[in-house]
Amino acid sequence: MCPVYEAKDYKSDQYVRWCPGCGDHAVVVTLQKAMAELGIPPHQIAVISGIGCSSRLPYYMNTYGFHTIHGRGAAIATGVKTANPDLSVWLASGDGDSLAIGGNHFIHAVRRNVNINAILFNNRIYGLTKGQYSPTSARGFVSKSSPYGTVEDPFIPAELTLGARGNFFARAIDVDMKTLQDCFVASARHKGFAVTEVLVNCVIFNDGTHKDRSQKDIRAERTITLRHGEKMIFGANQDKGIVLEGLKLRAVTIGQDGYTLDDVLVHDAHEKDSTMHLLxxxxxxxxDSMPIALGVIREVEAISYDEAVKAQIEEVQQKKPERKLHDLLLHGDVWEIK
Structure with missing residues (x-):
């Protein structure tokens, strides 16, 4: 009989050292619940991180973990997964960690389609180093490192992921733990590099950065949770939908201006062409008149890097007669010096 796990089985004995009210608290609690839902034994899980507030997550998980160096979490997670393909590998990283110094490692892990579950904490700020603007901070954002406002446009993680030929992208808000858990579970069940962007709040250095989407009284009107095979409907009264007009998406009120439920698009997360997913x-x-999409936006199956490496090794081993180091050393042209 398979053991039944609870969220507490994935919780370590370490005191959680995040600021009270930080959105990261919701992420670790939700991740523990998701792992319990998945039923993966703690000893078959490895949580890897880089540097930053979010990268403390491995300490709070009763699993294998590795708190690595700034921006290199994706590279080390790739090594862990490739060497141990049976492990469920998770990467915890922030917008500054993965999209700045770690940007190269991030996009190539996406491109290679390594079977890793990447949690991208996006609070649009460097929190651990006390409030510098990050690659996702908006143009004009005032911070300690941009006292007169930034003069550059930000990365949009979804655009970057899909541009790197990503096959899985999901998005959730820290205050919507149900959607976040669904994203984590879908990520774990997906074979390949799976990015879940979590819009988290930094109460100290960037408080309210996502409030135009996350506040409870406006969330239903400002967000839409996508579900594969279901109509793209949103709104407090579930009376709004997403339609396609020419090459653009538009939010409409169902029953007005000639739009009916039949006009509303059905979400297909499995479509290989990423054009609609990017839109x-x-x-x-x-x-800004459009809602922001939450849930699993893209989920397409493709061979993973670690799976391909394992198959290649097995193929080469079948063709090579050497089975031991001694055989390899004595293979080919050898001579003895006396």
Whole structure:
């Protein structure tokens, strides 16, 4: 009989050293619940991180863990997964960690499709180093490192992930733990590099950065939770939907201006062509009248890097007669010096 796990089985005995009210608390609690839902034994899980507030997460998990160096979490997680393909590997990283110094490692882990579950904490700030702007901070953002406002445009994690040929992208808000848990479970069940962006709040250095989407009284109107095979409907009264007009998406009120439920798009997360997924992922960023998309936006199966490496090794081993180091050393042209 398989053991039944609870969230507490994945919780370490370490005191959680995040600021009270930090959105990271919701992420670790939700991750523990997701792991219990998945039923993966703690000893078959490894949580890898880089540097930053979010990268303390391995300390709070009763699993294998590795708190690595700034920006290199994706590279080390790739090594862990490739060497131990049976492990469930999770990468905890912030927007400054993965998208700045670790940007190269991040996009190539996406491109290679390593079977890793990446949790991208996005609070649009460097929190651990006390409030510098990050690669996701908006143009004009005033911070300790940009006292007169930034003069550059930010990365949008979804755009970067899909541009790197990502096959899985999901998004959730720290205060919506149900959607976040669903994203984590889907991520774990997906074979390949799975990015879940979590819009988290930094109460000290960037408080309220996502409030235009996360506040409870406006969330239903400003966000839409996508579910594969279901109509793209949102709103406090579930009376709004997403339609396609030409090459653009538009939010409409069902029953007005000639739009009916039949006009509302059905979400297909499994479509290999990423064009629609990119349009959905970018909603609310280029046009503020559109809701921001939450849930699993893209989920497409493809061979993973670690799976391909394992198959290649097995194929080469079948063709090579050497089975031991002694055989390898004596293979080919050898001579003895006396």
């Amino acid at each position: 959905l992922a970018m909603m609310g960023y280029m046009d």
